[in-house]
Structure formats: C-alpha cells, structure tokens
Amino acid sequence: MRISYSIMLIVAAASQINAAATPYSASKCILTSSNGAGQGNGFKNYCCETQADCIDDCVKGVCVGPSAPSASTTAVPPTPTDAPGTCTPGSIGLGKGNGYKGACCEDQSDCRDDCIKGVCNGPVNTKTTKTTSAAATPTVTPGTCTPGSIGLGKGDGYKGACCEDQSDCRDDCIKGVCNGPVNTKTATVTKTTTKAPAPTPDACKSGFFGKKNGKGGDNACCKTSDDCKESCLKGRCGLA
Known part of the structure; x- marks a missing residue:
C-alpha cells in the first residue's frame, strides 16, 4: 500500500510539473x-x-x-459640435492645457479651463487676440487731422493727429482727432516774410539840370557834372 501511495504522489507531481x-x-x-x-x-x-x-x-x-x-482603429479627433469656424485651431488633441477661450478641443487636457462641446472656455488670450478691423474714418473734415498715428494704438498722437480711439493719442481721441499737447518738436511755425517795398526816391531839386553853371548842390537834378558843385551821379548831384 505504501508503494502504491508513493507511486500516486509521483504521478501527481509529474502532472503538476507538466502543467507548469x-x-x-x-x-x-x-x-x-x-x-x-x-x-x-x-x-x-x-x-x-x-x-x-x-x-x-x-x-x-x-x-x-x-x-x-485594433491596428485598423485610428482615433479621430471629435468634430466640435459648434458651427465650423467658431473655434480656433492649434490646441486640439495635443493635451498641453494651453487652449484659451474659443480654442478647439477634444477634452479638458487641451484647455486652460474646461472643454465644453469641443470648445475651450475660461480665460481669453489677451496676448495674441486682436480684432483687426478697417481703420475708422475720422469724422472730421478731410485734411484737418494729421496722419501717422491712427489705428496703431501707440499713444503717441499729439493734438491734431487722426485717431481711431484713445489708444492712438497722448490724451483723448475726440471725433477722430487727438486733443492734448502740441508736438513742439516737429510743429512747423509758419512765418510770413514780407519784402519791404523799394523806397520811392525823392524828387531831385530842379533848376540846375543842363545849366552847366556848377551850382547844383546835393540831390540837385543834373545832366552832367558841369551842372553840380561836385559830381553828377545817376541824375543827381552829390559826392562821388
């Protein structure tokens, strides 16, 4: 019996080894x-x-x-449920968490806040978001404001510069024209130069012209030096 039992143990162990x-x-x-x-x-x-x-x-x-x-299964980013063109590409499916409000997204990992119906909500990207619009036509009469600042938002517009809004001016933008300080560095001062009229020569003293008596004093009318005490210069007696 002991031999049979031993044989049974050996067979069971072999089965376990074979199974392993x-x-x-x-x-x-x-x-x-x-x-x-x-x-x-x-x-x-x-x-x-x-x-x-x-x-x-x-x-x-x-x-x-x-x-x-499955090798044939390729994940396709879900199409945002909003109307086409209503979300901004650049963040969808990247999982970088950098999507500002309005960015297209697959899930929250694409956004700075939440992804709602394929579009990020949360903060607006104030660094790069700029509404580009046609330059506003000043409401003033053409030619009455100075170009060079309008629509640039540099705040450098002096008084009289054309502007879209206050960001174009050093002070305020009123009806398309900056008010505030005058640009004294480049303002051109108009100076009217009036040429003095040529003085009308006084009439020469008559009574000596052509007399040749040598009696004509200064400013006496003369034809030649013989009419003058001194010389005859351009029809007048005087010193040479």
Missing part, C-alpha cells in the same frame, strides 16, 4: 514574444506564464483584462 511547463493551450490564447518575459504588457487572450506577463491577471495561462487596440 505547458500553462496554456495554443488554441486558446495568442502566443507573442511577451510570453514569459514578465513585462506586464499582455492584453486579453494573450498567452502568459504568470501575472507578470499581463496588463491585468493571468488565468489558466491566458491574460484577462483590456483588449489589444
């Missing part, structure tokens, strides 16, 4: 290079030796748990 050596049936599991590697990457129905081969558990030589992703 062949823990799975090739027809019941998918044999991969990960089997026995202990890398914990075995999907559902992959062959395994121990739990270390599977993502989840190893049950009777076969992994349970999540199924392997």
